[in-house]
Amino acid sequence: MYRYDEFDTKMVASRNAQFRAQVERRLSGALSEAEFRPLRLMNGLYLQLHAYMLRIAVPYGTLNSKQVRKLAELADKFDKGYGHITTRQNVQFNWPQLTDVPEMLEELASVEMHSIQTSGNCIRNVTSDPYAGAIADEIEDPRPTCEILRQWSTLHPEFAFLPRKFKIAVIATKKDRALIRAHDIGLEIIKNEAGETGYRVHVGGGLGRTPVLGQVLREFLPRVELLPYLEATLRIYNRYGRRDNKFKARIKILVQETGIVDFRKQVEAEYADLVPLDIAVSPEEVARITKYFAPPEYKDLEDIEVKTDDPAFARWLKHNVLPHKTPGYSIVNISLKPKDRAPGDVTSEQMRVVADLSDEFSFSEIRTTHQQNLVLPHVETAALETLYNKLSGAKMGEANIGLITDIICCPGMDFCTLATARSLPVSQAISERFWDAERQAVIGEMQIKISGCINACGHHHVGHIGILGLEKAGVEFYQVKIGGDPSENTALGQVTGPGFSQEELIDGIERMVDHYIDIREGEERFIDTVRRAGVQTFKEALHVE
Amino acid sequence: MSTLKHKGKGPQSLTANTLRDGLNVWLTPDFDWSLKYSEALITEDDETIEKMDKIGIQSESNNVVVAPYFIDVETESGVPARYREKFRVRGPSYDTATLIPLDIQKV
Numbered sequence: 001m002y003r004y005d006e007f008d009t010k011m012v013a014s015r016n017a018q019f020r021a022q023v024e025r026r027l028s029g030a031l032s033e034a035e036f037r038p039l040r041l042m043n044g045l046y047l048q049l050h051a052y053m054l055r056i057a058v059p060y061g062t063l064n065s066k067q068v069r070k071l072a073e074l075a076d077k078f079d080k081g082y083g084h085i086t087t088r089q090n091v092q093f094n095w096p097q098l099t100d101v102p103e104m105l106e107e108l109a110s111v112e113m114h115s116i117q118t119s120g121n122c123i124r125n126v127t128s129d130p131y132a133g134a135i136a137d138e139i140e141d142p143r144p145t146c147e148i149l150r151q152w153s154t155l156h157p158e159f160a161f162l163p164r165k166f167k168i169a170v171i172a173t174k175k176d177r178a179l180i181r182a183h184d185i186g187l188e189i190i191k192n193e194a195g196e197t198g199y200r201v202h203v204g205g206g207l208g209r210t211p212v213l214g215q216v217l218r219e220f221l222p223r224v225e226l227l228p229y230l231e232a233t234l235r236i237y238n239r240y241g242r243r244d245n246k247f248k249a250r251i252k253i254l255v256q257e258t259g260i261v262d263f264r265k266q267v268e269a270e271y272a273d274l275v276p277l278d279i280a281v282s283p284e285e286v287a288r289i290t291k292y293f294a295p296p297e298y299k300d301l302e303d304i305e306v307k308t309d310d311p312a313f314a315r316w317l318k319h320n321v322l323p324h325k326t327p328g329y330s331i332v333n334i335s336l337k338p339k340d341r342a343p344g345d346v347t348s349e350q351m352r353v354v355a356d357l358s359d360e361f362s363f364s365e366i367r368t369t370h371q372q373n374l375v376l377p378h379v380e381t382a383a384l385e386t387l388y389n390k391l392s393g394a395k396m397g398e399a400n401i402g403l404i405t406d407i408i409c410c411p412g413m414d415f416c417t418l419a420t421a422r423s424l425p426v427s428q429a430i431s432e433r434f435w436d437a438e439r440q441a442v443i444g445e446m447q448i449k450i451s452g453c454i455n456a457c458g459h460h461h462v463g464h465i466g467i468l469g470l471e472k473a474g475v476e477f478y479q480v481k482i483g484g485d486p487s488e489n490t491a492l493g494q495v496t497g498p499g500f501s502q503e504e505l506i507d508g509i510e511r512m513v514d515h516y517i518d519i520r521e522g523e524e525r526f527i528d529t530v531r532r533a534g535v536q537t538f539k540e541a542l543h544v545e
Numbered sequence: 546m547s548t549l550k551h552k553g554k555g556p557q558s559l560t561a562n563t564l565r566d567g568l569n570v571w572l573t574p575d576f577d578w579s580l581k582y583s584e585a586l587i588t589e590d591d592e593t594i595e596k597m598d599k600i601g602i603q604s605e606s607n608n609v610v611v612a613p614y615f616i617d618v619e620t621e622s623g624v625p626a627r628y629r630e631k632f633r634v635r636g637p638s639y640d641t642a643t644l645i646p647l648d649i650q651k652v
């Protein structure tokens with residue numbers, strides 16, 4: 001993985017020293033809250049419903065064991081013994097004190113981590129495929145591109161005060177595990193007819209209160225043109241993006257209001273005016289960065305088939321393990337979706353276990369996923385049973401990846417200052433109702449996503465079943481969307497009608513699931529059946545008295 | 546004029562977050578700040594509200610609290626009227642911290 005160079009180390013140290021001084025000035029009263037707020041947000045520090053919250057960047061979801069141990073240490077020393085994996089593959093601590101944050105940031109810098117640009121109207125942490133560098137069908141490892149984007153966008157002076165936040169995701173497979181069409185810019189690494197590697201550029205996607213799927217801005221962008229072209233795109237957004245209304249300030253609104261054809265013309269005109277390839281990354285620099293992501297030293301192994309009589313291990317193999325591109329290795333998903341906890345929460349004890357297991361089984365590499373789970377990307381297939389037993393002993397052996405209890409869920413009213421309703425108890429109630437392993441397997445692939453407000457941090461718009469928590473007159477209620485899809489067949493769900501109480505909601509979901517099982521044909525997944533049979537029949541199941 | 550958004554609808558309480566740790570606090574009858582809503586000063590008296598307002602501004606400028614504001618309180622129950630404020634009083638209905646230690650096996 002990428003290692004800081006001298007510039008990175010100096011930049012982060014300098015930024016931490018600045019923030020320490022800013023905190024001191026805030027505590028002394030030299031800075032008012034109005035003056036301090038943008039400064040703390042630039043360093044990922046929010047003031048949430050009950051306390052401060054620190055969001056730590058995990059570039060493209062890649063961590064090493066040393067970093068995970070440091071996160072565990074911070075969780076114990078400065079928080080309440082746990083952290084939370086977000087849908088941008090970042091880590092959040094829910095209870096830090098302002099006075100401790102400078103020390104936390106210095107500790108993070110010691111393992112080459114920071115919180116810069118995890119908030120504010122700037123280019124946020126670039127996300128990617130959690131299986132990058134390990135999955136068989138990728139054109140190339142997308143992380144060097146992510147790292148180039150990280151270096152370009154970090155403290156970019158021109159893009160420090162955009163109209164609104166800006167999110168970029170990169171993938172290199174046909175299968176989309178990073179939801180690129182729900183990003184301001186989604187990059188798909190592809191090959192053209194001549195066999196050259198480049199990018200399909202999507203623009204103007206986003207969820208939130210106005211969900212929009214990204215459209216193709218450029219069908220094929222040669223690799224060397226990436227940064228100049230994105231620079232031109234960001235310039236158009238920075239120039240014409242609305243600043244009069246926060247809710248209409250994202251690039252998706254600009255693209256919608258301009259129209260993709262005219263927006264493309266504007267970008268291309270701006271691009272034509274740029275000094276040709278002035279900021280383009282040379283092939284030598286690409287090669288230098290790519291070296292950081294060189295594959296680990298795999299053993300020369302043959303693929304083997306793991307056989308077992310243990311039904312629990314068999315289920316875990318089926319749902320949590322994927323083939324690796326290297327013979328004899330597998331990709332292992334670690335579920336952070338136990339029945340009784342918040343999706344994505346991981347305790348410091350568990351972080352240490354994951355760090356130790358990554359050292360023992362996965363070349364010290366760990367990934368975070370936008371699905372709020374963890375991945376050990378390079379595990380010897382012969383070691384899977386041992387690994388499974390150790391994960392189970394650490395209460396991380398759930399075999400529910402991609403199933404109905406693998407729910408994406410925002411923190412909701414339990415923690416978030418913007419939320420209108422709780423989301424965690426809904427997630428837990430669904431898990432409780434459907435926890436039986438056999439039943440989950442029968443239901444098959446299912447994506448339930450829950451947001452506690454219209455800002456849609458829980459991605460409910462793209463859930464096969466999406467749930468939006470609202471509140472009226474002191475009572476929480478939940479609206480349901482059906483038919484969303486976060487995969488490469490990205491789709492936004494349709495609203496089904498009036499909302500429900502939590503209890504009614506869980507019953508309604510169960511009726512929809514039972515209805516799906518009744519009418520599905522062959523190997524259809526829930527989303528396939530919704531597409532074939534239509535949303536209406538599921539609405540009727542949901543709303544039956 | 547205060548910027549604390551007092552709308553004067555029935556009983557009021559003054560709330561904020563502490564600057565140093567960000568925790569929720571409410572102004573008490575002796576015009577100090579408490580982490581317990583049960584100790585909050587709740588009043589409809591205009592003169593007292595005016596004084597609370599001044600204390601809030603002063604506490605913010607003295608760097609004790611962040612962003613104080615008035616909340617409406619239900620007359621009969623004495624709890625905050627808005628759902629969000631009820632949650633600030635109760636704390637999270639779920640927090641993984643309450644499950645720690647998980648009693649897991651070390652590897």
